[in-house]
Amino acid sequence: MNRILHPGLWVALGLPALVGAWPLLTGSPANRELVFTILLSVTLASSLNILLGYTGYVNFGHIVFFGLGGYIGFYLMSAHSASLYLAMAAGGLGAGLLGLLLGRAILRLRGAYFALATIGVNEAARAFVNNFKPFGGPIGMSLNFQVFSEYGGATDALWLVYRLMLLLTLSVILVSFAVKTSRFGLGLRAIRENEDAAEVMGVVAPSAKSWAYTLSAIFPGIAGVLFFFKNGNVEPIDAFRLHTSIEVIVMVMLGGAGTVFGPILGAGVYQRLRGLLLVSPVFKNIQLAVAGALLLVIILFVPAGVVGWLRHRFPFLRRVLE
Amino acid sequence: MILQTKAVSKRFGGLMALSQVTLDLPEGEILGLIGPNGAGKTTLFNVINGVFPPEAGRVIFLGRDVTGRRPYHLAGMGLSRTHQIVQPLTELTVRENVMVGACYGRERLGLGPARRRADETLDFVGLGARRDQLAGSLNVAEKKRLELARALAAGPRLLLLDEVLAGLNATEIAALVQTVAEIRRRGVTIIMIEHVMHAVMNVSDRIIVLDYGEQIAEGSPEEVSKDPRVIEAYLGDPNLAARLAGSAG
Numbered sequence: 330m331n332r333i334l335h336p337g338l339w340v341a342l343g344l345p346a347l348v349g350a351w352p353l354l355t356g357s358p359a360n361r362e363l364v365f366t367i368l369l370s371v372t373l374a375s376s377l378n379i380l381l382g383y384t385g386y387v388n389f390g391h392i393v394f395f396g397l398g399g400y401i402g403f404y405l406m407s408a409h410s411a412s413l414y415l416a417m418a419a420g421g422l423g424a425g426l427l428g429l430l431l432g433r434a435i436l437r438l439r440g441a442y443f444a445l446a447t448i449g450v451n452e453a454a455r456a457f458v459n460n461f462k463p464f465g466g467p468i469g470m471s472l473n474f475q476v477f478s479e480y481g482g483a484t485d486a487l488w489l490v491y492r493l494m495l496l497l498t499l500s501v502i503l504v505s506f507a508v509k510t511s512r513f514g515l516g517l518r519a520i521r522e523n524e525d526a527a528e529v530m531g532v533v534a535p536s537a538k539s540w541a542y543t544l545s546a547i548f549p550g551i552a553g554v555l556f557f558f559k560n561g562n563v564e565p566i567d568a569f570r571l572h573t574s575i576e577v578i579v580m581v582m583l584g585g586a587g588t589v590f591g592p593i594l595g596a597g598v599y600q601r602l603r604g605l606l607l608v609s610p611v612f613k614n615i616q617l618a619v620a621g622a623l624l625l626v627i628i629l630f631v632p633a634g635v636v637g638w639l640r641h642r643f644p645f646l647r648r649v650l651e
Numbered sequence: 652m653i654l655q656t657k658a659v660s661k662r663f664g665g666l667m668a669l670s671q672v673t674l675d676l677p678e679g680e681i682l683g684l685i686g687p688n689g690a691g692k693t694t695l696f697n698v699i700n701g702v703f704p705p706e707a708g709r710v711i712f713l714g715r716d717v718t719g720r721r722p723y724h725l726a727g728m729g730l731s732r733t734h735q736i737v738q739p740l741t742e743l744t745v746r747e748n749v750m751v752g753a754c755y756g757r758e759r760l761g762l763g764p765a766r767r768r769a770d771e772t773l774d775f776v777g778l779g780a781r782r783d784q785l786a787g788s789l790n791v792a793e794k795k796r797l798e799l800a801r802a803l804a805a806g807p808r809l810l811l812l813d814e815v816l817a818g819l820n821a822t823e824i825a826a827l828v829q830t831v832a833e834i835r836r837r838g839v840t841i842i843m844i845e846h847v848m849h850a851v852m853n854v855s856d857r858i859i860v861l862d863y864g865e866q867i868a869e870g871s872p873e874e875v876s877k878d879p880r881v882i883e884a885y886l887g888d889p890n891l892a893a894r895l896a897g898s899a900g
Contacts, residue, residue, distance in 0.1 A: 515747065515750060515762070522743060523738050526739075526740065527751065528721065528722045529702070530726055530731075532723060533723045
């Protein structure tokens with residue numbers, strides 16, 4: 330069976346590619362900003378899905394990798410005038426390395442204990458950065474406006490960041506599909522279903538989980554560099570928002586944990602919903618409460634998420650919705 | 652010897668689950684492991700395949716000391732087992748369950764060969780028609796056979812069967828006993844824990860009897876069934892003792 334020809338892959342890549350091409354075709358900065366947010370969410374949700382959906386470990390600290398990767402890249406750009414590309418590589422590597430080390434330490438915990446530990450990791454990372462002088466402590470860091478001139482000025486730099494974000498999103502989807510349909514992914518799903526039984530069958534659970542965690546950490550690390558470069562400044566409060574981690578979990582669960590297309594759909598729908606709520610006078614202050622209520626409804630009534638439910642209800646869709 | 656345990660002991664709090672269990676298993680043999688409930692049979696399996704380490708004693712598999720190694724090390728070396736309480740990967744299909752065994756067992760097959768191996772193995776245990784169903788939708792007898800298929804697909808050298816016959820009717824038992832004999836003909840050494848006496852007595856070359864964690868008898872099915880200590884151990888259930896003597900006699 331040739332995996333490259335699987336329609337599920339092309340549906341999962343096609344929708345984000347179409348949506349992502351729209352601002353490039355219209356050239357509208359407003360569209361670009363809107364779609365950037367959606368692509369960022371898709372990247373965060375699809376990468377979280379590798380751990381949450383395939384491996385079955387609930388991670389409340391996914392945003393740590395986004396924050397820390399962003400900080401590492403930002404530090405290199407502002408203090409050492411590194412290029413954006415070098416900063417992206419360093420942010421991804423730094424986040425991946427943190428994932429590998431953390432994985433060795435906390436992935437031996439299971440269920441609720443692992444989830445609690447990940448909240449601790451998020452708070453610890455924020456406290457660390459708050460007190461780490463080279464990263465600017467609680468004030469954070471800013472980029473000199475000059476750096477954008479290297480990329481043809483601020484306007485061109487924003488378009489460049491957008492194109493890189495689109496590329497990153499498509500890469501994470503490709504990786505997510507590759508993992509799901511691989512031997513490695515089969516081992517991860519065995520761990521999700523019954524870790525003890527998986528070990529008895531020969532799945533080396535400690536190392537498989539560590540690699541899943543590492544893989545899911547690299548992409549938010551790179552995304553963080555792009556996001557904060559675009560912002561021009563970085564602060565601990567923006568980099569380590571616990572509630573963003575929870576929103577990403579909502580996206581994955583909404584679309585369907587453990588499917589390739591689910592997190593993509595969930596991220597898109599959630600971001601559109603969030604955008605509508607934020608401009609509504611009634612909901613703009615309680616937008617997060619809606620996220621919480623949504624999560625509750627999903628877990629109670631459609632635990633498989635939209636894509637999981639569709640795959641279950643209409644088996645013929647399994648060919649196109651992976 | 653494919654497997655040896657040397658004076659293996661395991662304690663749970665104040666309970667001595669295994670005390671000084673020593674066994675030698677030559678390649679190609681079917682060893683029956685019997686004893687009353689709570690005798691420590693499953694605990695012995697758990698110690699052999701590394702689910703938990705023994706307090707004392709050594710486990711030697713294929714000439715290597717594997718005491719305290721993790722279950723996945725032993726699976727990679729060619730030890731497969733089934734569980735008394737079935738452990739299906741419920742949200743994966745039946746075929747995917749068996750593919751996990753094939754991919755991560757001794758032969759470490761790639762996905763394509765693992766899929767072919769899974770289909771062959773499922774046909775062999777009679778689950779071929781269920782391959783695309785979710786494992787959670789099988790009934791208990793089918794889940795037992797799925798356990799067997801997963802273990803077999805790994806291409807094991809040694810197979811530990813923990814009450815695969817429990818809960819099956821007479822026809823199913825007869826069929827599965829045939830299957831077990833066929834597995835041995837293919838060169839796999841087997842230890843089976845079983846309460847279905849006539850089956851284990853017929854298919855085993857040798858029997859070891861455990862009671863309260865101690866080896867109280869060892870020998871051919873005939874010898875064991877005439878051993879007064881064995882009959883005594885089963886006296887709580889005189890019928891069982893009678894059947895035990897009858898089936899081998």
